[in-house]
Amino acid sequence: MELGLSLGDSQGRLADAGRELVLGLGVGSGKREEQIRGREIEAEGRNSGGDAAPRSGDPPVHLSLLPTSSLLNFSWPSDNQNRNLEVSVRGFDVNRAPSAEEMEEDAALSSSPNSAVSSFQMDFSARRGAAATTSGGTSAGNAEAERKGADGSHSRASDEDESGSARKKLRLSKEQSAFLEESFKEHNTLNPKQKLALAKQLNLRPRQVEVWFQNRRARTKLKQTEVDCEYLKRCCETLTEENRRLQKELAELRALKTAHPFYMHLPATTLSMCPSCERVASTATSSSSVVGAVSNTGSTSAAPTSASDHRPNSFAALFNRPRSGYPFAVPPQQPPSS
DNA sequence: TGTGACTAGGTCTTTACGTCA
DNA sequence: GATGACGTAAAGACCTAGTCA
Structure with a gap:
Protein backbone atom coordinates (compact mmCIF):
# COMPACT_ATOMS: atom_id res chain seq x y z
CA MET A 1 0.00 0.00 0.00
CA GLU A 162 39.91 -19.66 6.63
CA SER A 163 41.77 -18.08 9.45
CA GLY A 164 40.43 -19.78 12.50
CA SER A 165 38.97 -16.54 13.76
CA ALA A 166 35.36 -15.74 13.34
CA ARG A 167 34.21 -12.64 11.53
CA LYS A 168 37.21 -11.90 9.54
CA TYR A 231 10.51 15.90 3.36
CA LEU A 232 7.59 15.23 5.66
CA LYS A 233 8.99 17.72 8.10
CA ARG A 234 8.99 20.33 5.41
CA CYS A 235 5.47 19.40 4.44
CA CYS A 236 4.42 19.78 8.02
CA GLU A 237 5.98 23.19 8.28
CA THR A 238 4.29 24.32 5.09
CA LEU A 239 0.93 23.09 6.22
CA THR A 240 1.34 24.67 9.62
CA GLU A 241 2.09 27.98 8.00
CA GLU A 242 -0.88 27.64 5.71
CA ASN A 243 -3.09 26.79 8.62
CA ARG A 244 -1.88 29.82 10.52
CA ARG A 245 -2.61 32.03 7.57
CA LEU A 246 -6.10 30.64 7.12
CA GLN A 247 -6.86 31.07 10.80
CA LYS A 248 -5.85 34.67 10.57
CA GLU A 249 -8.01 35.15 7.55
CA LEU A 250 -10.95 33.60 9.29
CA ALA A 251 -10.51 35.93 12.19
CA GLU A 252 -10.46 38.87 9.83
CA LEU A 253 -13.63 37.76 8.17
CA ARG A 254 -15.34 37.32 11.48
CA ALA A 255 -14.28 40.74 12.55
CA LEU A 256 -15.58 42.15 9.34
CA LYS A 257 -18.89 40.50 9.86
CA THR A 258 -19.34 41.87 13.34
CA ALA A 259 -18.19 45.34 12.33
CA HIS A 260 -20.66 45.60 9.49
CA PRO A 261 -23.84 43.79 10.37
CA PHE A 262 -25.59 46.15 7.99
CA TYR A 263 -24.78 43.94 5.12
CA MET A 264 -26.71 41.19 6.66
CA HIS A 265 -29.92 43.11 5.94
CA LEU A 266 -29.30 43.73 2.31
CA PRO A 267 -31.66 42.20 -0.20
CA ALA A 268 -31.03 38.63 -0.84
CA THR A 269 -27.82 38.34 -2.64
CA THR A 270 -25.99 35.17 -3.00
CA LEU A 271 -22.31 35.04 -3.38
CA SER A 272 -20.99 31.95 -4.85
CA MET A 273 -17.60 30.83 -5.82
CA CYS A 274 -17.06 29.64 -9.30
CA PRO A 275 -15.54 26.21 -8.80
CA SER A 276 -13.37 26.39 -11.84
CA CYS A 277 -11.86 29.83 -11.58
CA GLU A 278 -12.56 30.64 -7.94
CA ARG A 279 -14.18 33.91 -8.83
CA VAL A 280 -16.87 35.33 -6.69
CA ALA A 281 -20.09 35.55 -8.59
CA SER A 282 -23.11 37.46 -7.44
CA THR A 283 -26.60 36.37 -8.19
CA ALA A 284 -28.09 39.56 -6.91
CA THR A 285 -31.61 40.29 -7.90
CA SER A 286 -30.83 43.45 -9.73
CA SER A 287 -27.55 42.67 -11.26
CA SER A 288 -26.79 39.91 -13.58
CA SER A 289 -23.17 40.75 -13.65
CA VAL A 290 -20.49 38.53 -12.53
CA VAL A 291 -18.66 40.44 -9.96
CA GLY A 292 -15.45 38.89 -11.05
CA ALA A 293 -12.21 38.56 -9.37
CA VAL A 294 -11.41 41.52 -7.27
CA SER A 295 -8.25 42.89 -8.56
CA ASN A 296 -6.01 45.53 -7.20
CA THR A 297 -7.31 47.94 -9.74
CA GLY A 298 -10.84 47.32 -8.74
CA SER A 299 -11.62 45.93 -12.09
CA THR A 300 -14.65 43.74 -12.31
CA SER A 301 -13.86 42.50 -15.71
CA ALA A 302 -15.37 39.16 -16.38
CA ALA A 303 -12.60 38.27 -18.73
CA PRO A 304 -9.37 38.01 -16.88
CA THR A 305 -6.33 38.66 -18.90
CA SER A 306 -3.92 36.37 -17.21
CA ALA A 307 -3.90 33.31 -15.14
CA SER A 308 -2.59 35.23 -12.20
CA ASP A 309 -5.50 37.61 -11.96
CA HIS A 310 -7.92 35.00 -13.10
CA ARG A 311 -7.21 32.54 -10.36
CA PRO A 312 -6.65 33.92 -6.94
CA ASN A 313 -5.47 31.11 -4.81
CA SER A 314 -8.21 31.39 -2.27
CA PHE A 315 -10.48 33.69 -0.43
CA ALA A 316 -7.37 35.11 1.05
CA ALA A 317 -6.36 36.41 -2.29
CA LEU A 318 -9.69 38.13 -2.58
CA PHE A 319 -9.91 39.68 0.79
CA ASN A 320 -6.33 40.55 1.36
CA ARG A 321 -6.54 42.97 -1.49
CA PRO A 322 -7.53 46.60 -1.12
CA ARG A 323 -11.22 47.02 -0.73
CA SER A 324 -11.61 49.42 -3.62
CA GLY A 325 -13.37 46.81 -5.60
CA TYR A 326 -15.46 45.60 -2.78
CA PRO A 327 -18.30 43.78 -4.39
CA PHE A 328 -21.04 45.39 -2.41
CA ALA A 329 -23.08 48.44 -3.08
CA VAL A 330 -21.89 50.28 -0.05
CA PRO A 331 -18.28 50.00 0.83
CA PRO A 332 -17.45 49.33 4.40
CA GLN A 333 -16.21 52.01 6.70
CA GLN A 334 -12.97 52.21 5.08
CA PRO A 335 -11.50 54.97 3.05
CA PRO A 336 -11.82 54.04 -0.53
CA SER A 337 -8.48 53.47 -1.99
CA SER A 338 -7.28 55.67 -4.73
C1' DT B 1 31.72 6.79 10.31
C1' DG B 2 31.25 3.30 6.90
C1' DT B 3 30.75 -1.31 6.09
C1' DG B 4 31.33 -6.45 5.98
C1' DA B 5 29.53 -10.11 8.58
C1' DC B 6 26.56 -12.19 11.73
C1' DT B 7 22.18 -13.51 14.51
C1' DA B 8 17.29 -13.76 15.35
C1' DG B 9 13.02 -14.13 13.72
C1' DG B 10 9.83 -14.07 10.02
C1' DT B 11 7.61 -15.72 5.48
C1' DC B 12 7.27 -18.62 1.59
C1' DT B 13 7.90 -22.79 -1.24
C1' DT B 14 8.73 -27.52 -1.79
C1' DT B 15 8.52 -32.11 -0.27
C1' DA B 16 7.15 -36.06 2.35
C1' DC B 17 3.70 -38.26 4.71
C1' DG B 18 -0.78 -39.40 6.71
C1' DT B 19 -5.77 -39.46 6.14
C1' DC B 20 -9.97 -40.05 3.77
C1' DA B 21 -13.44 -40.72 0.24
C1' DG C 1 -5.97 -52.53 -2.50
C1' DA C 2 -5.04 -48.55 -5.57
C1' DT C 3 -5.64 -43.71 -6.31
C1' DG C 4 -6.24 -38.83 -6.15
C1' DA C 5 -7.29 -34.82 -3.18
C1' DC C 6 -6.30 -32.57 0.91
C1' DG C 7 -4.02 -31.15 5.26
C1' DT C 8 0.16 -30.69 7.81
C1' DA C 9 4.88 -30.68 9.46
C1' DA C 10 9.67 -30.25 8.31
C1' DA C 11 13.38 -28.41 5.71
C1' DG C 12 15.51 -25.00 3.26
C1' DA C 13 16.06 -20.43 1.13
C1' DC C 14 15.80 -15.77 1.59
C1' DC C 15 14.37 -11.66 3.70
C1' DT C 16 14.62 -7.63 7.27
C1' DA C 17 16.11 -5.58 11.54
C1' DG C 18 19.46 -5.16 14.71
C1' DT C 19 24.06 -5.61 16.12
C1' DC C 20 29.05 -6.27 16.32
C1' DA C 21 33.70 -5.27 15.08
Whole structure:
Protein backbone atom coordinates (compact mmCIF):
# COMPACT_ATOMS: atom_id res chain seq x y z
CA MET A 1 0.00 0.00 0.00
CA GLU A 2 1.32 3.36 -0.94
CA LEU A 3 0.27 6.81 0.00
CA GLY A 4 0.80 9.43 -2.57
CA LEU A 5 1.46 12.66 -0.78
CA SER A 6 1.63 15.74 -2.80
CA LEU A 7 1.97 19.35 -1.96
CA GLY A 8 1.54 22.24 -4.24
CA ASP A 9 -0.71 22.30 -7.19
CA SER A 10 -2.85 19.60 -8.50
CA GLN A 11 -0.06 18.10 -10.49
CA GLY A 12 1.61 16.88 -7.39
CA ARG A 13 4.46 19.27 -7.66
CA LEU A 14 6.08 20.75 -4.70
CA ALA A 15 5.35 24.34 -5.34
CA ASP A 16 7.95 25.97 -3.23
CA ALA A 17 10.91 24.00 -4.27
CA GLY A 18 9.96 23.43 -7.81
CA ARG A 19 10.59 19.77 -7.36
CA GLU A 20 8.37 17.47 -9.18
CA LEU A 21 7.87 14.58 -6.92
CA VAL A 22 5.32 12.48 -5.28
CA LEU A 23 6.35 10.92 -2.08
CA GLY A 24 5.71 7.25 -1.96
CA LEU A 25 5.20 6.12 1.55
CA GLY A 26 5.26 2.49 2.33
CA VAL A 27 2.52 1.89 4.79
CA GLY A 28 1.76 -1.44 6.25
CA SER A 29 3.36 -4.59 5.10
CA GLY A 30 6.20 -3.09 3.24
CA LYS A 31 8.43 -5.88 4.28
CA ARG A 32 6.22 -8.43 2.75
CA GLU A 33 5.77 -6.41 -0.37
CA GLU A 34 9.46 -6.11 -0.84
CA GLN A 35 9.86 -9.77 -0.23
CA ILE A 36 7.22 -10.52 -2.74
CA ARG A 37 8.80 -8.13 -5.18
CA GLY A 38 12.07 -9.83 -4.67
CA ARG A 39 10.53 -13.11 -5.44
CA GLU A 40 8.81 -11.66 -8.44
CA ILE A 41 12.13 -10.45 -9.64
CA GLU A 42 13.56 -13.81 -9.00
CA ALA A 43 10.77 -15.40 -10.92
CA GLU A 44 11.30 -12.87 -13.63
CA GLY A 45 14.90 -13.79 -13.69
CA ARG A 46 13.93 -17.37 -14.03
CA ASN A 47 11.66 -16.66 -16.89
CA SER A 48 13.86 -14.30 -18.73
CA GLY A 49 17.17 -15.76 -17.99
CA GLY A 50 18.09 -13.10 -15.50
CA ASP A 51 17.43 -10.15 -17.72
CA ALA A 52 14.65 -8.93 -15.55
CA ALA A 53 13.75 -5.36 -16.19
CA PRO A 54 13.66 -2.95 -13.31
CA ARG A 55 10.38 -2.81 -11.48
CA SER A 56 7.90 -0.41 -12.76
CA GLY A 57 6.21 0.15 -9.46
CA ASP A 58 9.03 1.87 -7.69
CA PRO A 59 8.19 4.81 -5.56
CA PRO A 60 8.57 7.99 -7.52
CA VAL A 61 11.08 9.43 -5.12
CA HIS A 62 14.40 7.88 -5.70
CA LEU A 63 17.33 8.41 -3.55
CA SER A 64 20.33 8.34 -5.71
CA LEU A 65 23.07 6.67 -3.81
CA LEU A 66 24.70 5.22 -6.79
CA PRO A 67 27.66 6.26 -8.81
CA THR A 68 26.66 8.80 -11.36
CA SER A 69 28.79 7.35 -14.04
CA SER A 70 28.67 3.84 -15.17
CA LEU A 71 32.01 2.50 -14.26
CA LEU A 72 31.60 -0.91 -15.56
CA ASN A 73 29.70 -2.49 -18.29
CA PHE A 74 27.77 -5.38 -16.89
CA SER A 75 24.60 -7.03 -17.88
CA TRP A 76 22.87 -9.84 -16.19
CA PRO A 77 23.63 -13.12 -17.79
CA SER A 78 20.95 -14.69 -19.79
CA ASP A 79 20.64 -18.39 -20.06
CA ASN A 80 22.83 -18.58 -23.04
CA GLN A 81 25.31 -16.14 -21.62
CA ASN A 82 25.92 -17.38 -18.19
CA ARG A 83 28.40 -19.91 -19.28
CA ASN A 84 30.23 -17.37 -21.29
CA LEU A 85 30.39 -14.34 -19.13
CA GLU A 86 32.47 -11.44 -20.18
CA VAL A 87 34.57 -10.96 -17.15
CA SER A 88 35.24 -7.32 -17.26
CA VAL A 89 36.74 -7.12 -13.83
CA ARG A 90 39.42 -9.54 -12.99
CA GLY A 91 42.46 -9.89 -10.93
CA PHE A 92 41.25 -8.43 -7.69
CA ASP A 93 43.94 -8.60 -5.16
CA VAL A 94 41.75 -8.80 -2.14
CA ASN A 95 39.87 -11.68 -0.71
CA ARG A 96 40.41 -15.23 -1.32
CA ALA A 97 39.25 -16.35 -4.66
CA PRO A 98 36.99 -19.32 -4.27
CA SER A 99 38.28 -22.46 -5.74
CA ALA A 100 36.51 -24.12 -8.55
CA GLU A 101 35.30 -26.77 -6.18
CA GLU A 102 33.83 -24.17 -3.89
CA MET A 103 32.11 -22.48 -6.73
CA GLU A 104 30.69 -25.76 -7.74
CA GLU A 105 29.57 -26.49 -4.24
CA ASP A 106 28.01 -23.12 -3.89
CA ALA A 107 26.31 -23.43 -7.18
CA ALA A 108 24.92 -26.82 -6.51
CA LEU A 109 23.94 -26.25 -2.96
CA SER A 110 22.41 -22.88 -3.30
CA SER A 111 19.57 -24.43 -5.18
CA SER A 112 16.71 -24.86 -2.86
CA PRO A 113 13.46 -26.57 -3.53
CA ASN A 114 12.00 -23.21 -4.32
CA SER A 115 14.87 -21.54 -6.00
CA ALA A 116 15.79 -21.40 -9.57
CA VAL A 117 17.88 -24.10 -11.03
CA SER A 118 20.25 -22.34 -13.26
CA SER A 119 22.35 -23.87 -15.88
CA PHE A 120 25.24 -23.33 -13.54
CA GLN A 121 23.51 -25.31 -10.94
CA MET A 122 22.43 -27.93 -13.36
CA ASP A 123 25.94 -28.43 -14.58
CA PHE A 124 27.48 -28.40 -11.20
CA SER A 125 24.92 -30.58 -9.56
CA ALA A 126 25.34 -33.02 -12.35
CA ARG A 127 29.01 -33.16 -11.61
CA ARG A 128 28.29 -33.42 -7.95
CA GLY A 129 25.97 -36.24 -8.64
CA ALA A 130 28.69 -37.98 -10.52
CA ALA A 131 31.06 -37.46 -7.65
CA ALA A 132 28.50 -38.80 -5.25
CA THR A 133 27.98 -41.89 -7.27
CA THR A 134 31.66 -42.52 -7.50
CA SER A 135 31.90 -42.30 -3.78
CA GLY A 136 29.05 -44.63 -3.33
CA GLY A 137 26.38 -42.01 -2.99
CA THR A 138 25.39 -39.84 -0.08
CA SER A 139 22.66 -40.41 2.34
CA ALA A 140 20.25 -37.66 3.15
CA GLY A 141 22.03 -37.00 6.38
CA ASN A 142 25.36 -36.75 4.72
CA ALA A 143 23.95 -34.49 2.10
CA GLU A 144 22.55 -32.28 4.79
CA ALA A 145 25.86 -32.17 6.61
CA GLU A 146 27.59 -31.42 3.38
CA ARG A 147 25.13 -28.72 2.61
CA LYS A 148 25.64 -27.03 5.89
CA GLY A 149 29.33 -27.18 5.57
CA ALA A 150 29.68 -26.07 2.04
CA ASP A 151 27.43 -23.17 1.44
CA GLY A 152 28.58 -20.07 3.18
CA SER A 153 25.12 -18.73 3.45
CA HIS A 154 24.07 -21.51 5.65
CA SER A 155 27.25 -22.27 7.34
CA ARG A 156 27.44 -19.21 9.47
CA ALA A 157 30.98 -19.97 10.46
CA SER A 158 32.14 -20.13 6.93
CA ASP A 159 34.86 -17.62 7.58
CA GLU A 160 36.23 -19.51 10.48
CA ASP A 161 37.75 -22.18 8.38
CA GLU A 162 39.91 -19.66 6.63
CA SER A 163 41.77 -18.08 9.45
CA GLY A 164 40.43 -19.78 12.50
CA SER A 165 38.97 -16.54 13.76
CA ALA A 166 35.36 -15.74 13.34
CA ARG A 167 34.21 -12.64 11.53
CA LYS A 168 37.21 -11.90 9.54
CA LYS A 169 36.10 -8.77 7.84
CA LEU A 170 37.26 -8.28 4.32
CA ARG A 171 37.32 -5.02 2.56
CA LEU A 172 36.04 -5.01 -0.97
CA SER A 173 38.09 -3.20 -3.52
CA LYS A 174 36.77 -0.11 -5.21
CA GLU A 175 36.27 -2.03 -8.39
CA GLN A 176 34.30 -4.69 -6.62
CA SER A 177 32.19 -2.13 -4.83
CA ALA A 178 31.54 -0.23 -8.02
CA PHE A 179 30.59 -3.40 -9.77
CA LEU A 180 28.22 -4.36 -7.02
CA GLU A 181 26.74 -0.88 -7.04
CA GLU A 182 26.08 -1.10 -10.74
CA SER A 183 24.46 -4.44 -10.23
CA PHE A 184 22.38 -3.13 -7.38
CA LYS A 185 21.27 -0.31 -9.60
CA GLU A 186 19.76 -2.82 -11.94
CA HIS A 187 18.43 -5.25 -9.41
CA ASN A 188 18.32 -4.69 -5.72
CA THR A 189 17.65 -8.32 -5.17
CA LEU A 190 19.47 -11.27 -6.56
CA ASN A 191 18.32 -14.60 -7.70
CA PRO A 192 20.73 -17.47 -7.19
CA LYS A 193 21.97 -17.32 -10.72
CA GLN A 194 22.71 -13.65 -10.57
CA LYS A 195 24.38 -14.08 -7.24
CA LEU A 196 26.57 -16.78 -8.57
CA ALA A 197 27.47 -14.88 -11.69
CA LEU A 198 28.38 -11.83 -9.66
CA ALA A 199 30.42 -13.84 -7.25
CA LYS A 200 32.25 -15.46 -10.07
CA GLN A 201 32.97 -12.19 -11.77
CA LEU A 202 34.18 -10.53 -8.64
CA ASN A 203 36.08 -13.45 -7.23
CA LEU A 204 33.90 -13.41 -4.18
CA ARG A 205 31.94 -16.07 -2.47
CA PRO A 206 28.22 -16.04 -3.20
CA ARG A 207 27.65 -15.50 0.47
CA GLN A 208 29.64 -12.29 0.34
CA VAL A 209 27.59 -11.03 -2.57
CA GLU A 210 24.44 -11.97 -0.76
CA VAL A 211 25.49 -10.16 2.38
CA TRP A 212 26.56 -7.13 0.43
CA PHE A 213 23.14 -6.88 -1.17
CA GLN A 214 21.42 -7.36 2.15
CA ASN A 215 23.41 -4.59 3.71
CA ARG A 216 22.95 -2.39 0.71
CA ARG A 217 19.20 -2.79 0.80
CA ALA A 218 19.07 -2.09 4.48
CA ARG A 219 21.20 1.02 4.25
CA THR A 220 19.44 2.34 1.22
CA LYS A 221 16.18 1.94 3.02
CA LEU A 222 17.56 3.73 6.02
CA LYS A 223 18.73 6.67 3.96
CA GLN A 224 15.47 6.78 2.08
CA THR A 225 13.66 6.91 5.37
CA GLU A 226 15.75 9.84 6.43
CA VAL A 227 14.98 11.65 3.19
CA ASP A 228 11.29 10.91 3.57
CA CYS A 229 11.37 12.13 7.11
CA GLU A 230 13.01 15.38 6.10
CA TYR A 231 10.51 15.90 3.36
CA LEU A 232 7.59 15.23 5.66
CA LYS A 233 8.99 17.72 8.10
CA ARG A 234 8.99 20.33 5.41
CA CYS A 235 5.47 19.40 4.44
CA CYS A 236 4.42 19.78 8.02
CA GLU A 237 5.98 23.19 8.28
CA THR A 238 4.29 24.32 5.09
CA LEU A 239 0.93 23.09 6.22
CA THR A 240 1.34 24.67 9.62
CA GLU A 241 2.09 27.98 8.00
CA GLU A 242 -0.88 27.64 5.71
CA ASN A 243 -3.09 26.79 8.62
CA ARG A 244 -1.88 29.82 10.52
CA ARG A 245 -2.61 32.03 7.57
CA LEU A 246 -6.10 30.64 7.12
CA GLN A 247 -6.86 31.07 10.80
CA LYS A 248 -5.85 34.67 10.57
CA GLU A 249 -8.01 35.15 7.55
CA LEU A 250 -10.95 33.60 9.29
CA ALA A 251 -10.51 35.93 12.19
CA GLU A 252 -10.46 38.87 9.83
CA LEU A 253 -13.63 37.76 8.17
CA ARG A 254 -15.34 37.32 11.48
CA ALA A 255 -14.28 40.74 12.55
CA LEU A 256 -15.58 42.15 9.34
CA LYS A 257 -18.89 40.50 9.86
CA THR A 258 -19.34 41.87 13.34
CA ALA A 259 -18.19 45.34 12.33
CA HIS A 260 -20.66 45.60 9.49
CA PRO A 261 -23.84 43.79 10.37
CA PHE A 262 -25.59 46.15 7.99
CA TYR A 263 -24.78 43.94 5.12
CA MET A 264 -26.71 41.19 6.66
CA HIS A 265 -29.92 43.11 5.94
CA LEU A 266 -29.30 43.73 2.31
CA PRO A 267 -31.66 42.20 -0.20
CA ALA A 268 -31.03 38.63 -0.84
CA THR A 269 -27.82 38.34 -2.64
CA THR A 270 -25.99 35.17 -3.00
CA LEU A 271 -22.31 35.04 -3.38
CA SER A 272 -20.99 31.95 -4.85
CA MET A 273 -17.60 30.83 -5.82
CA CYS A 274 -17.06 29.64 -9.30
CA PRO A 275 -15.54 26.21 -8.80
CA SER A 276 -13.37 26.39 -11.84
CA CYS A 277 -11.86 29.83 -11.58
CA GLU A 278 -12.56 30.64 -7.94
CA ARG A 279 -14.18 33.91 -8.83
CA VAL A 280 -16.87 35.33 -6.69
CA ALA A 281 -20.09 35.55 -8.59
CA SER A 282 -23.11 37.46 -7.44
CA THR A 283 -26.60 36.37 -8.19
CA ALA A 284 -28.09 39.56 -6.91
CA THR A 285 -31.61 40.29 -7.90
CA SER A 286 -30.83 43.45 -9.73
CA SER A 287 -27.55 42.67 -11.26
CA SER A 288 -26.79 39.91 -13.58
CA SER A 289 -23.17 40.75 -13.65
CA VAL A 290 -20.49 38.53 -12.53
CA VAL A 291 -18.66 40.44 -9.96
CA GLY A 292 -15.45 38.89 -11.05
CA ALA A 293 -12.21 38.56 -9.37
CA VAL A 294 -11.41 41.52 -7.27
CA SER A 295 -8.25 42.89 -8.56
CA ASN A 296 -6.01 45.53 -7.20
CA THR A 297 -7.31 47.94 -9.74
CA GLY A 298 -10.84 47.32 -8.74
CA SER A 299 -11.62 45.93 -12.09
CA THR A 300 -14.65 43.74 -12.31
CA SER A 301 -13.86 42.50 -15.71
CA ALA A 302 -15.37 39.16 -16.38
CA ALA A 303 -12.60 38.27 -18.73
CA PRO A 304 -9.37 38.01 -16.88
CA THR A 305 -6.33 38.66 -18.90
CA SER A 306 -3.92 36.37 -17.21
CA ALA A 307 -3.90 33.31 -15.14
CA SER A 308 -2.59 35.23 -12.20
CA ASP A 309 -5.50 37.61 -11.96
CA HIS A 310 -7.92 35.00 -13.10
CA ARG A 311 -7.21 32.54 -10.36
CA PRO A 312 -6.65 33.92 -6.94
CA ASN A 313 -5.47 31.11 -4.81
CA SER A 314 -8.21 31.39 -2.27
CA PHE A 315 -10.48 33.69 -0.43
CA ALA A 316 -7.37 35.11 1.05
CA ALA A 317 -6.36 36.41 -2.29
CA LEU A 318 -9.69 38.13 -2.58
CA PHE A 319 -9.91 39.68 0.79
CA ASN A 320 -6.33 40.55 1.36
CA ARG A 321 -6.54 42.97 -1.49
CA PRO A 322 -7.53 46.60 -1.12
CA ARG A 323 -11.22 47.02 -0.73
CA SER A 324 -11.61 49.42 -3.62
CA GLY A 325 -13.37 46.81 -5.60
CA TYR A 326 -15.46 45.60 -2.78
CA PRO A 327 -18.30 43.78 -4.39
CA PHE A 328 -21.04 45.39 -2.41
CA ALA A 329 -23.08 48.44 -3.08
CA VAL A 330 -21.89 50.28 -0.05
CA PRO A 331 -18.28 50.00 0.83
CA PRO A 332 -17.45 49.33 4.40
CA GLN A 333 -16.21 52.01 6.70
CA GLN A 334 -12.97 52.21 5.08
CA PRO A 335 -11.50 54.97 3.05
CA PRO A 336 -11.82 54.04 -0.53
CA SER A 337 -8.48 53.47 -1.99
CA SER A 338 -7.28 55.67 -4.73
C1' DT B 1 31.72 6.79 10.31
C1' DG B 2 31.25 3.30 6.90
C1' DT B 3 30.75 -1.31 6.09
C1' DG B 4 31.33 -6.45 5.98
C1' DA B 5 29.53 -10.11 8.58
C1' DC B 6 26.56 -12.19 11.73
C1' DT B 7 22.18 -13.51 14.51
C1' DA B 8 17.29 -13.76 15.35
C1' DG B 9 13.02 -14.13 13.72
C1' DG B 10 9.83 -14.07 10.02
C1' DT B 11 7.61 -15.72 5.48
C1' DC B 12 7.27 -18.62 1.59
C1' DT B 13 7.90 -22.79 -1.24
C1' DT B 14 8.73 -27.52 -1.79
C1' DT B 15 8.52 -32.11 -0.27
C1' DA B 16 7.15 -36.06 2.35
C1' DC B 17 3.70 -38.26 4.71
C1' DG B 18 -0.78 -39.40 6.71
C1' DT B 19 -5.77 -39.46 6.14
C1' DC B 20 -9.97 -40.05 3.77
C1' DA B 21 -13.44 -40.72 0.24
C1' DG C 1 -5.97 -52.53 -2.50
C1' DA C 2 -5.04 -48.55 -5.57
C1' DT C 3 -5.64 -43.71 -6.31
C1' DG C 4 -6.24 -38.83 -6.15
C1' DA C 5 -7.29 -34.82 -3.18
C1' DC C 6 -6.30 -32.57 0.91
C1' DG C 7 -4.02 -31.15 5.26
C1' DT C 8 0.16 -30.69 7.81
C1' DA C 9 4.88 -30.68 9.46
C1' DA C 10 9.67 -30.25 8.31
C1' DA C 11 13.38 -28.41 5.71
C1' DG C 12 15.51 -25.00 3.26
C1' DA C 13 16.06 -20.43 1.13
C1' DC C 14 15.80 -15.77 1.59
C1' DC C 15 14.37 -11.66 3.70
C1' DT C 16 14.62 -7.63 7.27
C1' DA C 17 16.11 -5.58 11.54
C1' DG C 18 19.46 -5.16 14.71
C1' DT C 19 24.06 -5.61 16.12
C1' DC C 20 29.05 -6.27 16.32
C1' DA C 21 33.70 -5.27 15.08
